[in-house]
Amino acid sequence: MRKPIDSAILLAGCTALLYSWSTANYHGFLTTLSLDSDMMxxxxHQVIYSGLIVSFGPILLMLFLVAFALFIWSHAILPVYLDWVRGGVRPKRRVIKFRRYWIGKRITPTxxxxxxxxxxxxxIYSLSGFAFVVSLIYFENKGQQQAKxxxxxxxxxxxxxxxxxxxxIGNNKKTLRYLGCGAKNCAGxxxxxxxxxYFSQSTGHSFIYVPKNVTSASSG
Structure with a gap:
């Protein structure tokens, strides 16, 4: 009975993270462009998907760094350390002396x-909270940079x-640089x-489709 509860908590935590990161990123984007958050x-579903997109790169980078650090520890540092300790009595005495220096000989009461x-x-909770705040600052700055x-x-x-x-808009046709769309309204x-x-999505808007291969060929 405990696994479904843990899975539900994990899923809720991931959803909350994606929602928070997406909101921070979008807030930085809107404030830099002076857009009204109520209009946009x-x-x-847009918030969660956007959070997944903006966090995909940093999460992959973090997983790569953790995997690389664990590989270096398990395949390089730890084997060398174990071979050094097993090499004789003197290294073992140094390890025991070092442990006693930091831990001591006293028996710790319950x-x-x-x-x-x-x-x-x-x-751990404090560091996790601090890391969460830093992540919000990072994603908000990322949204600001996109707007800039x-x-x-x-x-x-x-x-x-x-x-x-x-x-x-009204009776006038406008050519605008696209800034973004919310659930009901867009901005340009x-x-x-x-x-x-600001204009409603129900009124519709048009744009020129540019094939990706044409864009890459012209840019090259």
């Missing part, structure tokens, strides 16, 4: 072991057909005036 509200265990748990790149290209006058959209910025327009 996303659905739950109450002391319990308090140390409580401190270790509190330290869009604005830099806009101010430089770069017009990639894949990033430009046409939409009818006009070229010369730098005016940002």
């Amino acid at each position: 509200e996303r659905s739950f 109450i002391e072991k319990n308090e140390k265990s409580r401190f270790n748990r509190a330290a 790149d869009i604005i830099a290209k806009h101010l430089a006058g770069e017009k990639n057909p894949g990033n430009m959209i046409s939409v009818v 910025i006009e070229g010369e005036s730098n005016r940002i327009y």
